[in-house]
Amino acid sequence: MIRARCHPKLRPLLPEPVPAAQTLPDWLKSMPSEVAAPSLGGEVVRTLKHCPPIIDALSSGVIIPLATDLHISNGEIAWDWDPPILQDALISRAPVGLHVPEQASGAPFKLASNAVVKFINFWTLETPPGWSLLFTHPLNREDLPFRALSGVVDCDLFKDGYVHFPALWTDPNFEGTLAKGTPVAQVFAIQRAALALDVGDMTENEIARNREVQHALGQERGVYRKSFRQRHRPG
Structure with missing residues (x-):
């Protein structure tokens, strides 16, 4: 508070x-x-x-x-x-x-x-x-x-x-x-306690999950708020 x-x-x-x-x-x-977006033909x-x-x-x-x-x-x-x-x-x-x-x-x-x-x-x-x-x-x-x-x-x-x-x-x-x-x-x-930073390459599993997320975001409106945030909300 x-x-x-x-x-x-x-x-x-x-x-x-x-x-x-x-x-x-x-x-x-x-x-x-x-x-309407004129640059996209309306x-x-x-x-x-x-x-x-x-x-x-x-x-x-x-x-x-x-x-x-x-x-x-x-x-x-x-x-x-x-x-x-x-x-x-x-x-x-x-x-x-x-x-x-x-x-x-x-x-x-x-x-x-x-x-x-x-x-x-x-x-x-x-x-x-x-x-x-x-x-x-x-x-x-x-x-x-x-x-x-x-x-x-x-x-x-x-x-x-x-x-x-x-x-x-x-x-x-x-x-x-x-x-x-x-x-x-x-x-x-x-x-004030700083989080450590871990930088590296994606694993094959992380690449697959990333692709799944990008596909969902491109196919469904509101998927971030309706799906990912609710799925990972504490409690």
């Missing part, structure tokens, strides 16, 4: 972290199930709505939402948010900060502005012993005008601190409001 906590005086103001399955993007919901093909790995990526882990509306105009970020002054806490009252571009010197980042944005996170996050958290850009969310950088934090040890989210602003033409609740990071719990 991931334990999320915020200062009680901020609780009424903040959108809560939520399971990613509850925040599937509108573009996925409105996407048609099938479309043949009807299935869209990403039929791709379990992509949907599972969108719906796995936990989403950290933007604390309040951000208004972007002429390359500047503003907000109308006045959280209480916390005499017993040391945390920014601003929902976003900046890293100067020199802090990314040498990195192959394509910056659409002269700074790296930092989304402020007002939630502490705690994991069970031996578990860390992977923080990354919300998966498959190229509709967002920024790209959060990825990082891993040992949140069983750093359970009383705040993990903030540096992000590259990728859309120089974005004007308008980035709404409160917009996903700014997706969080996955990972065990």
